Structure formats: structure tokens, C-alpha cells
Amino acid sequence: MGRLLTVDENGLYCKQGDFYIDPWKPVKTALISHGHSDHMRWGMQHYICHHHTLPILKLRLGTENSSQGVAYGEVFEINGVKISFHPAGHIIGSAQIRLEFQDEVWLFTGDYKIAKDGVSTPYELVKCDHFITESTFGLPIYHFPPPELIYQDINSWWRQNADEGYNTVLLAYSLGKSQNILAHIDPSIGEVYLHGAVANTNNALAEIGYHFPGKYISPDIDRSALRSALIVAPPSASDTPWLRKLKPYRIAMCSGWMQLRGARRRKGVDRGFALSDHCDWDQLNQAIRQTGAKHVYVTHGYESIFSKWVTNHFGIPASILKTVYNDEEEESEL
Numbered sequence: 462m463g464r465l466l467t468v469d470e471n472g473l474y475c476k477q478g479d480f481y482i483d484p485w486k487p488v489k490t491a492l493i494s495h496g497h498s499d500h501m502r503w504g505m506q507h508y509i510c511h512h513h514t515l516p517i518l519k520l521r522l523g524t525e526n527s528s529q530g531v532a533y534g535e536v537f538e539i540n541g542v543k544i545s546f547h548p549a550g551h552i553i554g555s556a557q558i559r560l561e562f563q564d565e566v567w568l569f570t571g572d573y574k575i576a577k578d579g580v581s582t583p584y585e586l587v588k589c590d591h592f593i594t595e596s597t598f599g600l601p602i603y604h605f606p607p608p609e610l611i612y613q614d615i616n617s618w619w620r621q622n623a624d625e626g627y628n629t630v631l632l633a634y635s636l637g638k639s640q641n642i643l644a645h646i647d648p649s650i651g652e653v654y655l656h657g658a659v660a661n662t663n664n665a666l667a668e669i670g671y672h673f674p675g676k677y678i679s680p681d682i683d684r685s686a687l688r689s690a691l692i693v694a695p696p697s698a699s700d701t702p703w704l705r706k707l708k709p710y711r712i713a714m715c716s717g718w719m720q721l722r723g724a725r726r727r728k729g730v731d732r733g734f735a736l737s738d739h740c741d742w743d744q745l746n747q748a749i750r751q752t753g754a755k756h757v758y759v760t761h762g763y764e765s766i767f768s769k770w771v772t773n774h775f776g777i778p779a780s781i782l783k784t785v786y787n788d789e790e791e792e793s794e795l
């Protein structure tokens with residue numbers, strides 16, 4: 462028997478079950494790890510994802526699709542392959558996908574983090590034989606502070622800006638980071654406003670019971686009248702006329718890349734908060750150690766460095782799995 466999962470021109474393929482995981486070209490059956498655009502693409506005949514990814518699917522890809530939601534831990538079969546979704550701790554609805562066939566277990570992490578963000582269902586350790594891991598921050602220099610500390614920093618920075626009469630603009634990806642921040646801000650400091658991309662995402666998540674503070678900045682709101690407010694917007698809003706109307710403001714980027722020296726300056730922001738929805742170096746190593754995997758496959762990020770490290774340090778054969786996941790939306794390198 463060949464490998465249960467291989468990569469072909471359409472994506473990560475399971476021949477035995479004739480389905481794909483997070484495919485990048487249109488296919489018949491797609492298991493989707495989470496709602497970010499490099500993992501959930503347009504054009505699949507049938508989508509299978511966690512329940513909480515369904516409203517995101519509807520928002521981003523339209524209502525035309527045939528889709529099916531599953532719960533964490535629920536086991537179903539496709540042509541003898543047992544499939545289950547397990548919390549990945551990355552964003553709301555994000556899942557690691559476990560496949561079992563003839564006593565062999567494969568696990569695809571999708572994007573994941575072990576650190577708890579206080580919003581998404583925390584990461585679950587899943588034992589496996591074959592472990593496919595992302596490596597977005599797979600270098601020893603990446604060590605993220607606990608999210609609670611960053612939320613505290615954000616609140617004190619906002620308080621300081623508000624006292625000085627400035628608005629505070631936080632650039633954060635509309636799905637994931639925005640909700641994590643909104644769930645942890647101190648509403649006693651001032652008013653909270655949202656860019657349309659964030660407001661739309663929050664509205665979709667409200668359908669499944671997630672509620673976050675903040676008011677959509679509709680075109681009829683006089684932006685130049687806002688003072689001491691907190692405004693959450695996606696990174697694409699930087700350098701736009703939309704943003705300039707919010708003056709006077711101080712602006713920060715919220716991203717794991719902000720840990721790098723010079724990243725803040727290159728992005729032209731006043732502050733950088735190293736808030737990430739991915740594993741840092743220690744978390745990646747912890748996952749490798751604890752899954753008990755006999756084979757490791759490394760995808761998007763520092764594949765070559767991290768796979769060599771796993772082979773040399775853990776003595777586990779590790780290879781690179783070439784995919785096209787690039788986190789363009791969520792964690793693009795600066």
C-alpha cells in the first residue's frame with residue numbers, strides 16, 4: 462500500500478477515500494481545516510468542515526456550495542477511511558484532520574497553535590503515526606509572549622493614546638486576530654469601531670453564537686469626529702484614504718512577524734504586537750514530541766530548516782511536503 466496522503470496538482474490527496482484536504486484546485490470532495498483563504502478555496506463540489514467554519518464558508522464563498530459541518534471528535538468514514546476533526550487552536554472552527562486506515566493514523570494540522578487565545582477551542586493533542594505540520598514560525602528565534610500579556614499591552618497602549626486624544630488603530634486579520642483582540646479589550650477605555658471586513662466576519666460568527674464588541678464604521682459615520690476610540694481594521698486598510706480620515710491616530714500591527722527587529726519600521730506603524738495564531742518554535746517542538754509520530758512532513762513556512770531539525774534533533778524521519786498554502790491573508794512575511 463502506498464501512502465495514505467500524497468500531494469498532487471490539486472492538493473493533498475487521499476487515494477483510498479478519493480478526497481482532498483485543503484485543495485488548491487477545484488475537486489469533488491474537500492475536507493477543509495479552516496476558513497482562511499489559502500486553505501478554503503472556491504470551486505469544490507462538496508465541502509466538509511467543522512460546524513463553525515460553515516458561516517465563514519457562506520460569507521467568503523457564497524451560499525451556492527454543497528457543504529457539511531462536523532463536530533470535533535465526530536468520526537465518519539469515506540471508503541473505509543475513518544475521518545475526524547480535532548481542535549487546532551488557530552481560529553474559530555479550525556481543525557486538525559485525523560485519518561485512520563488499516564491501523565495507520567495520519568494527522569494534518571492545518572494551521573495551529575498550542576497557546577490559548579481565549580476565543581478558539583484550545584488545541585487538542587492527537588497521537589498519530591504520520592504528522593503533517595505547518596512551520597510558519599519554524600525558526601528558534603520565534604518565541605511569542607503569552608497572548609494575555611499582549612492583550613494587557615494593547616489595553617494600556619490604547620489607554621495612553623486615549624488620554625492624549627488620539628484614536629488607536631489596530632491592524633489585525635479580519636478572521637482570527639480581530640476577534641481575539643475584541644474579546645480582550647477593556648471597554649471602559651472608550652468606544653470601539655470596526656472596519657467593514659471585521660464587522661462582516663463578526664456578523665457571520667454571531668450566527669453561531671459568538672458576539673464581539675464594536676460598531677461598524679458605516680459611510681454615514683463622521684470619522685473625523687472620532688476621538689480616543691479603538692478601531693480594528695485589516696492590514697489592507699493601511700495607507701488608504703479610509704484610514705487617513707481617522708486622524709489623529711496611532712497605529713499598530715498585530716502579527717507574529719512583529720517579533721522581528723525592524724518589522725514595525727518596515728510596516729510604517731507606531732507599535733507592533735507579536736500576537737500570532739501559529740505555533741512558535743517551542744510549540745512546534747512540543748507538538749512533534751507529544752504526537753508520537755514516526756514520520757513528520759513539514760509544509761508552509763521554514764520547511765527545509767524545520768524538517769532537518771526534526772530529523773537531527775528528534776531522530777524522526779522528516780521530509781518537506783510542497784503545498785501552496787502561504788498565509789497570504791493571515792501571516793504574510795513583511
Ligand SMILES: [Zn+2]
Pocket residue numbers: 495497551572791
Ligand atoms: Zn490560517
Ligand SMILES: [Zn+2]
Pocket residue numbers: 497499500571572761786787788
Ligand atoms: Zn495557512
